Amino acid sequence: EVQLVESGGGLVQPGGSLRLSCAASGFTFSTYSMNWVRQAPGKGLEWVSYISSISSTIYYADSVKGRFTISRDNAKNSVYLQMNSLRAEDTALYYCAKYRGSGWSFDYWGQGTLVTVSS
Amino acid sequence: QSALTQPASVSGSPGQSITISCTGASSDVGGYNYVSWYQQHPGKAPKLMIYDVSNRPSGVSNRFSGSKSGNTASLTISGLQAEDEADYYCSSYTSSNTLVVFGGGTKLTVL
Helix, strand or coil, X not given: CCEEEEECCEEECCCCCEEEEEEEECCCHHHCCEEEEEECCCCCEEEEEEECCCCCCXXXXXXXXXXXXEEEECCCCEXXXXXXXXXXXXXXXXXXXXXXXXXCCEEEECCCEEEEECC | CXXXXXXXXXXXXXXCCEEXXXXXXXXXXXXXXXXXXXXXXXXXXXXXXXXXXXXXXXXXXXXXXXXXXCCEEEEEECCCCHHHCEEEEEEEECCCCCCEEEECCEEEEEC
C-alpha cells in the first residue's frame, strides 16, 4: 500500500523558514518523480514543485521560485521542501504527491502538513 | 483567480447524471491530452479519478468518465450516489512557466 506522510509544518513568522518532509513507502520511491501541491484554507489546489526520480529535473511555480527548494533522498525514501522568506500567502496545507509517471497527474497524495505564516 | 474555470457548484439527485466543466485555453486544456480530475472529500486528501482526459485509475468506478472538446474538459458522473458528494478539481499541463494548473474546484451536492 502506497503511503505518503508529511511532517514539518507549523507556525512561522513572515520572513522565516521551514523545512517540510515527506516519507514514502509501498512503492519503489527511487523510480518515481514527486511533487508538492498546496491548498490555502478554504481554497483550491496549487501545484508548487516537481522533482524527478534522480533529482536531475526540478521545476517550481512562479509564486515560489527563488524562495523554495525541493530535494529528495532516495536512500531514505523521502522528499523535502525547504521554504525560505515565507509570506502570509504561503499559508496552506502542503501535500506531497506521487507523480503517476506521465501526463502530469498525481496518483497518490499524503494527508498534508499545515504551514501558517503569521506574526 | 484560477487558470482553469469550473462552476462553483453543481447538484443532482441520486441516480441522476451530472457534468462538471473545466475551461482553459489552447496553452493548456486545448493543447494537450493531459487533463486530470481529482475528488476531495472534506478534510481528506485529493484522489485521482481521471487522467489523460478520459482514463480511470484502477479502482475508480466506471460511473466516472472524462472527455474534452476544444478548450473545455468535462467530468461526468452517472448514477449519482451520496458518497459522490465532494469537491472536484480539474488540472492540466500548461506550456506556461507554471507547468500544472488547477481549476478553482466544484462542490458537488447530492440532493
